[in-house]
Amino acid sequence: MTQPILSIRDLTVEIPTRYGILRPVDGVSYDIAPGEILGVVGESGAGKSMAGNAVIGLLSPPAHISKGEIHVNGTRIDHLKGDAMRKLRGKQIGMVFQDPLTSLNPLLRIGDQLTETILAHLDVTRDQAQQRAIAALEEVGIPGARERVNSYPHEFSGGMRQRVVIALALCAEPSLIIADEPTTALDVSVQAQIIALLKQLCRTRGTAVMLITHDMGVIAEAADRVAVMYAGKLVELGPVRDVLTKPSHPYTDGLMGSTPLASRGKARLHQIPGAMPRLDNLPTGCAFHPRCPYSTDKCAADPAPTLQDGGGAAACFFPLPHKAKVA
Amino acid sequence: MLAYIIQRIAQSFLVLLVVGAVAFSMFRFVGDPIDNMLGQERTQADIERLRTQLGLDQPFPVQYVKFLAGAVQGNFGVSYRQGRPVSQILLERAPATLELAAVSGFLAISIGIGLGVFTAIRRDGFTANAIMSLSLIGVSLPTFLIGILLIYLFSVELGWLPSFGRGDTVRIGWWTTGFLTESGLKALILPSITLGLYQMTLIMRLVRSEMLEVLRQDYIRFARARGLRDRAVNFRHALKNTLVPVITVTGLQLGSIIAFAIITETVFQWPGVGLLFINAIQFVDIPVMAAYLMLISVMFVGINLIVDLLYFSIDPRLRADRTGGH
Numbered sequence: 171m172t173q174p175i176l177s178i179r180d181l182t183v184e185i186p187t188r189y190g191i192l193r194p195v196d197g198v199s200y201d202i203a204p205g206e207i208l209g210v211v212g213e214s215g216a217g218k219s220m221a222g223n224a225v226i227g228l229l230s231p232p233a234h235i236s237k238g239e240i241h242v243n244g245t246r247i248d249h250l251k252g253d254a255m256r257k258l259r260g261k262q263i264g265m266v267f268q269d270p271l272t273s274l275n276p277l278l279r280i281g282d283q284l285t286e287t288i289l290a291h292l293d294v295t296r297d298q299a300q301q302r303a304i305a306a307l308e309e310v311g312i313p314g315a316r317e318r319v320n321s322y323p324h325e326f327s328g329g330m331r332q333r334v335v336i337a338l339a340l341c342a343e344p345s346l347i348i349a350d351e352p353t354t355a356l357d358v359s360v361q362a363q364i365i366a367l368l369k370q371l372c373r374t375r376g377t378a379v380m381l382i383t384h385d386m387g388v389i390a391e392a393a394d395r396v397a398v399m400y401a402g403k404l405v406e407l408g409p410v411r412d413v414l415t416k417p418s419h420p421y422t423d424g425l426m427g428s429t430p431l432a433s434r435g436k437a438r439l440h441q442i443p444g445a446m447p448r449l450d451n452l453p454t455g456c457a458f459h460p461r462c463p464y465s466t467d468k469c470a471a472d473p474a475p476t477l478q479d480g481g482g483a484a485a486c487f488f489p490l491p492h493k494a495k496v497a
Numbered sequence: 498m499l500a501y502i503i504q505r506i507a508q509s510f511l512v513l514l515v516v517g518a519v520a521f522s523m524f525r526f527v528g529d530p531i532d533n534m535l536g537q538e539r540t541q542a543d544i545e546r547l548r549t550q551l552g553l554d555q556p557f558p559v560q561y562v563k564f565l566a567g568a569v570q571g572n573f574g575v576s577y578r579q580g581r582p583v584s585q586i587l588l589e590r591a592p593a594t595l596e597l598a599a600v601s602g603f604l605a606i607s608i609g610i611g612l613g614v615f616t617a618i619r620r621d622g623f624t625a626n627a628i629m630s631l632s633l634i635g636v637s638l639p640t641f642l643i644g645i646l647l648i649y650l651f652s653v654e655l656g657w658l659p660s661f662g663r664g665d666t667v668r669i670g671w672w673t674t675g676f677l678t679e680s681g682l683k684a685l686i687l688p689s690i691t692l693g694l695y696q697m698t699l700i701m702r703l704v705r706s707e708m709l710e711v712l713r714q715d716y717i718r719f720a721r722a723r724g725l726r727d728r729a730v731n732f733r734h735a736l737k738n739t740l741v742p743v744i745t746v747t748g749l750q751l752g753s754i755i756a757f758a759i760i761t762e763t764v765f766q767w768p769g770v771g772l773l774f775i776n777a778i779q780f781v782d783i784p785v786m787a788a789y790l791m792l793i794s795v796m797f798v799g800i801n802l803i804v805d806l807l808y809f810s811i812d813p814r815l816r817a818d819r820t821g822g823h
Contacts, residue, residue: 226722260724267722272715277737277812286733287723322813338723 173244174201175345175378176225180476181248183217192449194220194233196402197476202378203345207369209393209410211425213446217402218382222249222348225380226263227255241470243345259435264339266368268351270331274323280307281319281333284290284341291342306337308438310367329360333367341370347372348380353388365392386429390414394486398422401446401457404477418484420462456486464488505594509798513791514565520790521561530781532575535771551577562788573791574784578777583788587770591792592672593663594762594769598755600685601693605754606747609697613704616741617712618731629705635698640757644764651687659684661766692761696750703746707739714738741812748804752797 184193197216202208210218219416223229225240227250240248242262250258259265267273275283286304294302300319307315310333332352339347349368353361369392370381378380383391389396389410391440396413398406398421406419417423427440444461456474459465468487477485484490531544531553544765548554552563567574573583611633616625635643664680666673675681711717712735720730759771765773770789777785809815 222727228718228722256721256724256726258724261721265722267715267719273719275716275720275734275738276814278734285728286725290723290725290729335719338719342724347656437765 172204172239175201175243176202176380177241178221178225178238179241180238181221181235181240182226183220183229183233184236185233187450190452194402194449195224195249197238197293198397198399198402198404199238199477200397200404200407202380204345204378205373205376206223206394207372207379207381207392209389209396210380210399211386211389211396212385212399213384215446215449216399218384218399219350220402221399222265222350222380222382225346226259226265226348228259228365229267232472247368255289260287260339260342260344262344262346264344264347266332266335266339266347266349266352270335271355272327272485273335274331274338276323279320279322280326280338284319284338287338288341302341306341307334309371310334310340317473328356329363332356332360336364336367336371340375340377343375345378346378346380348382350382352381354383361388362391368392368420386426398425401452402449403457403474403485405458405474405486407477416490418489419458419486420464421458422484423456423490424461464490503684505802509802512798513794516794517565517568517791518561518786521787521813523566524781524783524786527778527786528781530783532585533581533780534577557733559718568788568791571786576660576777576785577782578780578785581814583784586785587771587788587792588671589673590768590770590773592674593767594758594771596675597685597688597692597761597767597769598751598758599783600689601754602688602751605693605696605700605750609700610704610736610743612697613701614731616701617708620709628701632698632701635678635694636702640691640695641764643694644761647687647691648764658687659743660687663768685774688761688765688767691764692754692758696754699750700743700747704739704743707742708735711735711738737811741808744804744807748807752800754792755796767820805811 178201179199181198182193185192185194194215198217210221212218220229220233223233224235224328225242229235235248238248239246242278247255247258262424270488274280281300281303284306285296285299288299288302290297292299292302304315304319307319312318312330312333318326323334325440326334336352347368352368353364356364365388368379368381371377381388383389393410395408396406396410397404398413398419400421405476406413406417406422408418413422414426417426421442424440424442428442430439447457447460453460453470455468455470455472456462456465458474459469462469466488472487474485474487530551531547535543545554546702552560555563564574571584575581575589576583576586579586612628616628619625648660651658659680662684663675664682664684665678666675666681667677675685690765717730717735720734725734758767758769759774761767762769762771763775770792773785774789777789
């Protein structure tokens with residue numbers, strides 16, 4: 171097996187507050203292989219984005235990594251600070267944000283934003299950087315890239331801007347892309363194009379992608395594997411087909427049940443009762459047990475088992491038996 | 498773009514006309530210049546003769562139109578007190594005020610923006626907090642008090658800098674400059690600090706709050722996520738976006754630097770147009786007052802026009818006629 175691009179082990183992010191320490195990310199471990207798209211799903215506040223920000227070193231203080239390790243291309247990066255971390259950003263880890271309308275600087279030409287990024291990481295001349303900028307725009311499917319390189323962000327539509335954002339994230343050729351809800355702010359038809367683009371770039375370049383979303387449709391469309399997060403913990407991890415069709419964790423099962431599907435007809439959508447607990451008020455034992463239809467006394471008393479990549483598929487004492495898993 | 502500029506210039510002229518009318522109508526209430534001009538031993542005939550000679554017996558609209566007609570040709574009449582053309586007096590006095598205002602404005606903008614950026618980037622640092630606390634002094638103390646305190650400290654106690662006047666000046670054509678002599682430069686220090694301190698602290702606090710707002714934006718996070726250096730993020734990306742609202746206020750402040758030079762010039766006996774205006778009020782020297790007010794309003798309107806044009810050069814979204822589109 172090839173070495174994973176990204177390897178997270180027991181990652182824990184803490185935010186000290188006056189009411190105690192919150193853990194928006196709690197003991198999360200997963201790998202992403204070259205050319206693989208890992209979908210990270212969960213409700214708002216489950217810690218998906220926080221994990222992504224931790225990897226790229228952009229946690230806003232006082233949030234910080236308190237435990238665990240992050241390796242990119244075999245190098246440990248979680249303890250890097252200042253300039254050492256800055257050099258990794260863009261060069262090894264690229265990031266795509268949710269809203270293309272706000273993630274481009276409105277006062278700078280997109281060509282300037284591209285070349286400054288290229289010049290910050292690659293040893294090229296200004297002219298070469300300009301050529302690369304045009305090539306990057308062509309690669310993400312901006313028509314007339316040679317002319318459009320001198321345009322300002324407001325001269326592009328939302329979908330085109332997200333393509334520009336992707337070009338910016340990729341222009342220094344990072345091996346890992348963190349895409350934080352890259353399609354949430356876009357029209358449905360444009361969403362599909364952006365997802366297809368991300369997928370194609372990832373396949374041709376062998377870039378690993380951490381695709382953070384709460385959209386199951388996007389996951390089904392793009393991801394190779396899925397990591398499901400709940401209240402800061404990783405609750406299920408597996409190939410997309412298995413997780414979507416045969417979820418092991420009761421939370422994933424509830425999540426899938428609450429996704430509208432054309433095949434289900436007009437039947438009422440399933441709801442998971444209750445809401446995700448606040449981080450300052452987590453229940454004892456498994457964080458999901460108050461909402462879980464299968465919970466027992468053990469779930470309320472003991473912390474759920476931690477999910478290890480390559481180990482079990484769900485962080486649950488009683489994973490759902492869909493198939494002859496016990497083998 | 499050109500249509501916009503023409504439209505703005507037309508608007509500016511309208512503003513000037515209204516300002517002139519308001520100012521001119523106020524002069525009827527400041528007193529009768531005849532009282533000051535004629536001595537104790539005057540006859541009713543003397544008064545009538547002078548009144549007719551100065552055109553003060555004519556109705557207000559006629560006086561105003563005459564004033565405008567002269568002003569357009571650069572003729573603001575003759576000063577009642579000095580008996581010389583007002584335009585000549587203003588030309589003599591203007592360099593002193595303009596040099597003082599330029600130095601104050603430069604200090605206010607450069608130090609104000611510099612400290613504003615510094616206090617925004619080092620938001621919780623000790624130095625930044627100290628600067629913020631000190632800036633309260635600049636915002637809250639009245640100008641004349643700052644001037645008097647500076648004179649007390651640097652002229653009276655330490656004896657380093659002159660307390661009044663402009664020092665030696667050098668003539669270049671009709672312009673007199675204090676930049677070229679040591680005493681001229683020394684004399685500039687205290688008045689320009691006094692005049693610019695309020696503007697400086699105001700610009701600094703404004704830049705800081707705008708910058709903090711900009712630093713929270715997604716495009717700043719994205720710039721960081723692309724691994725740009727802090728310097729590029731702070732100055733290339735953040736400062737430029739900060740400047741749009743800052744320019745508005747700064748432009749207005751530059752106008753008021755020239756207008757409020759009156760107080761500073763009085764405290765430091767600076768031989769500029771502000772001091773001229775104060776003396777003119779005491780003497781009800783209507784031509785000088787009218788010309789001064791028109792001059793100040795021309796400057797205000799001009800600065801505002803420049804500010805509006807600066808927006809275009811900074812923010813591409815405003816260049817509406819240059820449509821990119823798709």
